[in-house]
Amino acid sequence: MTTMVEQAYEAVIGIECHVELKTNSKMFCGCRNEFGGEPNRHLCPVCLGLPGALPVPNRVAIEHVVRAGLALDAAIPAHSKFDRKNYFYPDMPKDYQISQFDMPLVSGGVVRFRRADGSEGSCRLTRIHLEEDTGKSSHMGSRDGRIAGSTRSLVDFNRAGVPLMEVVAEPDLRTPEDAVAFLEYLRLTFLYLDISDVKMEEGSLRCDANVSIRKPGEPFGTKAEIKNMNSFRSVYRALQYEIERQRRVLAEGGRIVQETRGWDEVEGVTHSMRSKEQAHDYRYFPDPDLVPLALDAAWVQELRSTVGFTPIAAYDRLQRDYRLSPAQIRQIVDDPDLARFLSATIEGGAAASGEGIAAYAQAVANWLLGDVSRILNERGISIAGQDRLTPAALGELAELSIGGAVTSKTAKELLEHVMSEGGSPKEIVVREGLAQLSDPTAVAAIVDEVLAANAKSVADFKAGKENALKALVGQVMKTSKGKANPQMAERLLRDRLTGS
Amino acid sequence: MIERSATEIAAAVNGRQASAVEVLDAQLAQVERVEPSIGAFLSATADLARRQALLVDEAVAAGRRLPLAGVPLAVKDNMCLSGTVTTAGSRILEHWVAPYTATAVQRLLDAGCVPVGKANLDEFAMGSSCENSALGVTRNPWDLRRVPGGSSGGSVAAVAAREAALATASDTGGSIREPAAFCGVVGMKPTYGRVSRYGLIAFASSLDQIGPIARTVEDAAAMYDVMAGHDPMDATSLPRPVEPTATALRGDLRGVRVGLVREFDTKGLGQEIDALYRRAYEKLAALGAEVVEVALPHAEYGLATYYLIAPAEASSNLARFDGVRYGLRVEGANVQEMYAKTRAAGFGPEVKRRILIGTYALSSGYYDAYYVRAQKARTLMAADFEQAFAQCDLIACPAASSAAFEFGAKGDDPVAMYLMDFYTIPMSLAGVPALSVPCGFVRDGESELPMGLQLVAPLYQEARLFAAAHAYEQATRFTLDRAPASLEGVR
Numbered sequence: 005m006t007t008m009v010e011q012a013y014e015a016v017i018g019i020e021c022h023v024e025l026k027t028n029s030k031m032f033c034g035c036r037n038e039f040g041g042e043p044n045r046h047l048c049p050v051c052l053g054l055p056g057a058l059p060v061p062n063r064v065a066i067e068h069v070v071r072a073g074l075a076l077d078a079a080i081p082a083h084s085k086f087d088r089k090n091y092f093y094p095d096m097p098k099d100y101q102i103s104q105f106d107m108p109l110v111s112g113g114v115v116r117f118r119r120a121d122g123s124e125g126s127c128r129l130t131r132i133h134l135e136e137d138t139g140k141s142s143h144m145g146s147r148d149g150r151i152a153g154s155t156r157s158l159v160d161f162n163r164a165g166v167p168l169m170e171v172v173a174e175p176d177l178r179t180p181e182d183a184v185a186f187l188e189y190l191r192l193t194f195l196y197l198d199i200s201d202v203k204m205e206e207g208s209l210r211c212d213a214n215v216s217i218r219k220p221g222e223p224f225g226t227k228a229e230i231k232n233m234n235s236f237r238s239v240y241r242a243l244q245y246e247i248e249r250q251r252r253v254l255a256e257g258g259r260i261v262q263e264t265r266g267w268d269e270v271e272g273v274t275h276s277m278r279s280k281e282q283a284h285d286y287r288y289f290p291d292p293d294l295v296p297l298a299l300d301a302a303w304v305q306e307l308r309s310t311v312g313f314t315p316i317a318a319y320d321r322l323q324r325d326y327r328l329s330p331a332q333i334r335q336i337v338d339d340p341d342l343a344r345f346l347s348a349t350i351e352g353g354a355a356a357s358g359e360g361i362a363a364y365a366q367a368v369a370n371w372l373l374g375d376v377s378r379i380l381n382e383r384g385i386s387i388a389g390q391d392r393l394t395p396a397a398l399g400e401l402a403e404l405s406i407g408g409a410v411t412s413k414t415a416k417e418l419l420e421h422v423m424s425e426g427g428s429p430k431e432i433v434v435r436e437g438l439a440q441l442s443d444p445t446a447v448a449a450i451v452d453e454v455l456a457a458n459a460k461s462v463a464d465f466k467a468g469k470e471n472a473l474k475a476l477v478g479q480v481m482k483t484s485k486g487k488a489n490p491q492m493a494e495r496l497l498r499d500r501l502t503g504s
Numbered sequence: 505m506i507e508r509s510a511t512e513i514a515a516a517v518n519g520r521q522a523s524a525v526e527v528l529d530a531q532l533a534q535v536e537r538v539e540p541s542i543g544a545f546l547s548a549t550a551d552l553a554r555r556q557a558l559l560v561d562e563a564v565a566a567g568r569r570l571p572l573a574g575v576p577l578a579v580k581d582n583m584c585l586s587g588t589v590t591t592a593g594s595r596i597l598e599h600w601v602a603p604y605t606a607t608a609v610q611r612l613l614d615a616g617c618v619p620v621g622k623a624n625l626d627e628f629a630m631g632s633s634c635e636n637s638a639l640g641v642t643r644n645p646w647d648l649r650r651v652p653g654g655s656s657g658g659s660v661a662a663v664a665a666r667e668a669a670l671a672t673a674s675d676t677g678g679s680i681r682e683p684a685a686f687c688g689v690v691g692m693k694p695t696y697g698r699v700s701r702y703g704l705i706a707f708a709s710s711l712d713q714i715g716p717i718a719r720t721v722e723d724a725a726a727m728y729d730v731m732a733g734h735d736p737m738d739a740t741s742l743p744r745p746v747e748p749t750a751t752a753l754r755g756d757l758r759g760v761r762v763g764l765v766r767e768f769d770t771k772g773l774g775q776e777i778d779a780l781y782r783r784a785y786e787k788l789a790a791l792g793a794e795v796v797e798v799a800l801p802h803a804e805y806g807l808a809t810y811y812l813i814a815p816a817e818a819s820s821n822l823a824r825f826d827g828v829r830y831g832l833r834v835e836g837a838n839v840q841e842m843y844a845k846t847r848a849a850g851f852g853p854e855v856k857r858r859i860l861i862g863t864y865a866l867s868s869g870y871y872d873a874y875y876v877r878a879q880k881a882r883t884l885m886a887a888d889f890e891q892a893f894a895q896c897d898l899i900a901c902p903a904a905s906s907a908a909f910e911f912g913a914k915g916d917d918p919v920a921m922y923l924m925d926f927y928t929i930p931m932s933l934a935g936v937p938a939l940s941v942p943c944g945f946v947r948d949g950e951s952e953l954p955m956g957l958q959l960v961a962p963l964y965q966e967a968r969l970f971a972a973a974h975a976y977e978q979a980t981r982f983t984l985d986r987a988p989a990s991l992e993g994v995r
Contacts, residue, residue: 090820092826289866292710293709
């Protein structure tokens with residue numbers, strides 16, 4: 005039950021994400037960057053923080069972050085640097101984290117997203133910076149692995165030193181739905197850029213949320229930081245719960261305290277973890293082991309050319325230019341490889357512009373989401389994991405089927421063939437003589453031949469058995485080896501039999 | 505053999521007049537004789553030395569020539585040498601065995617050096633007398649009642665006492681140059697970034713630099729030539745080529761303008777020391793140098809600047825010694841208590857003092873007033889040197905404000921100890937190369953104690969530095985024909 009007073013509040017949500025970058029090696033050493041595996045296998049003096057070891061930055065990780073910034077319309081500064089964030093923690097080998105404080109690689113930017121109903125939303129970014137991940141602790145001897153009551157702790161340093169990108173958003177979001185849509189588009193953007201696996205369940209995407217409520221137009225209220233959300237769904241539930249909790253506190257005349265709260269997935273509630281008074285002084289200072297970064301404008305320009313298209317650009321194009329249905333768009337945008345394939349097919353196709361493009365795009369989308377996806381599923385492969393079917397081949401197939409040059413049955417057989425053997429559908433049609441017979445004179449000749457040879461069916465039809473026509477069409481298709489245009493055959497048969 | 509220079513030993517081993525194993529045997533015998541009174545080493549690496557000597561002899565037999573074939577080497581114990589206990593002079597690393605080798609040390613091994621032991625130092629290289637070592641006492645071979653200087657006290661004592669022909673050392677604010685002066689040997693701090701820091705246990709990363717200790721300038725140059733050069737494992741390592749210095753030594757100083765620093769007047773150091781430096785400067789002129797006066801107006805802020813930047817970096821660099829992964833661990837009821845107990849037991853008072861100073865300097869609310877201002881002062885100091893070097897090719901000044909002092913002489917006054925580095929800190933802050941070369945002796949009671957002349961060159965001009973030092977050394981020969989007093993009778 006909600007009262008008018010409670011409804012007057014709006015939520016203000018700020019998201020911070022940590023994204024593990026996809027690189028061959030760790031951020032500051034040559035160890036492998038790989039999820040999971042046996043503990044403490046990917047270690048060296050550098051990522052173990054041994055005395056005397058020194059960090060050397062991973063250039064690819066820096067490029068990933070700059071590309072993320074460019075894809076999100078952010079500014080790339082001419083200079084950046086790494087700083088040390090000092091605090092003691094057992095799974096942090098050096099007891100400081102190499103991070104970025106006042107000169108991040110990326111400033112500003114905006115995440116544009118589409119809600120489930122297709123409407124547009126956006127959220128500005130404060131910054132994106134690059135840092136190193138910590139190791140992982142596990143606690144032994146306690147119930148359910150919590151630190152409380154544990155008798156000893158083990159640390160796995162495989163993750164220590166993995167490049168980690170931190171994305172800080174402005175408090176622009178107002179609803180849990182928008183927060184999740186923001187996260188989905190952020191995730192997709194990084195997937196399109198191929199800079200991260202962005203899997204929340206593997207920890208390659210982790211997010212915290214700052215939540216406060218206020219009456220519209222008033223200054224921001226006191227915020228709580230929510231942690232331990234392990235899926236988009238738990239983000240949604242945690243935000244819903246926390247907003248409602250704060251509303252209740254205020255409605256009961258209470259006061260919101262600034263604190264960190266943990267989301268309990270099982271109980272479906274947030275718990276207070278620590279208050280802000282215990283906040284750390286991280287004593288940030290420039291890391292003297294690393295030289296400042298000069299981000300050359302020509303290099304940034306070169307990276308810009310590698311950004312390619314983003315999920316929101318894909319969405320816009322599929323909707324505006326290709327007129328696909330919302331359901332089709334969502335399916336395609338959610339899969340960067342599919343979106344890339346579709347886009348390559350349409351852009352390389354015959355109807356690259358003009359009115360015909362929507363029909364062409366529709367045909368390509370139907371193929372991709374229909375038979376192509378089915379065959380890929382059956383074979384357990386992805387569109388990017390195969391090289392038989394090329395965008396050009398799919399384009400030819402779409403053209404052949406739109407124009408009626410082959411029957412739909414032939415088209416499906418062609419697709420199966422191309423996805424197994426490769427090749428150009430158009431060339432195959434010519435070589436194998438698979439073109440649909442749509443010449444009325446030629447089809448009429450076959451029709452006459454079939455009528456002459458099937459007196460019983462003719463008699464049945466004339467006796468009122470409509471099914472006999474289907475049998476005759478089947479005979480035409482058989483005689484033409486499946487190439488006759490079935491609609492034309494049926495029309496000609498009916499003309500002959502009804503004598504019109 | 506142990507009296508010979510590194511260059512002579514390498515020539516003998518390469519020429520197969522002596523084997524590396526023979527050199528090592530003679531060297532170990534000398535270590536056995538003098539080490540009880542000197543205490544240069546924290547640990548011996550005799551097994552490793554023997555294996556290495558055999559490898560060198562094999563290489564030479566196979567026709568290879570190694571620039572430092574068979575040369576006995578002392579490694580300062582803040583440098584990793586795989587398989588050896590590497591302590592940084594601290595209880596917290598007392599039993600830590602390095603699993604890898606520092607780049608500079610590896611280059612020396614590859615050049616044929618034979619490592620005889622790990623040399624004592626002030627704990628984490630913080631100190632100017634070696635008295636801050638938690639693990640051993642090193643005595644000055646010229647007078648056993650006196651300190652060898654620091655922090656590279658073990659390295660200089662080992663070379664002065666003929667326990668090694670060469671030693672690695674590291675300099676953060678004077679830790680090569682001051683002890684080299686105290687023990688009458690040559691010690692050189694290269695341009696920041698010339699020698700890789702990979703494998704050097706960090707004190708203050710933006711200042712730490714590895715350099716050579718030797719009994720002759722030629723040896724120091726040969727050792728520098730081996731160690732210097734870009735290392736992809738150190739992001740602050742200079743990517744520029746290194747020109748050889750040992751082949752660019754000179755016999756005179758004609759055409760060289762030597763700058764005397766107005767702010768470094770030596771009158772305040774006492775009549776004897778003042779007279780000694782005046783004679784040194786006159787000798788430079790006599791060798792053909794044109795002597796000019798230059799100014800380093802911000803040098804007086806050197807100590808204050810240094811004692812903010814170096815502890816700030818140290819407070820962060822030394823955080824990793826927490827008992828979690830390696831080194832000393834003192835158990836506690838929880839992890840915070842373990843940290844506190846481990847670090848309380850593992851670090852000595854000077855290290856704790858600097859961690860506290862550095863933590864304070866970086867704290868929120870003080871950072872701008874201390875750390876940021878210190879960095880600005882550092883920039884001014886670098887500009888001072890740039891302007892001074894517009895008027896001269898080299899700067900000459902004292903390497904230390906006194907000769908070696910007696911144990912305990914500085915008492916509990918850390919500032920009195922810090923002042924020992926007054927003449928060496930500005931060069932560290934500016935990153936310019938500098939060395940100390942023996943420039944005579946002062947008498948203190950019965951003792952005659954060596955003094956060091958510091959020569960300073962512009963960035964990257966190590967060749968010029970060695971060339972001038974060689975000319976001066978050859979013309980003066982203060983320590984070339986004279987061994988430390990304590991060695992008489994034991995040799």
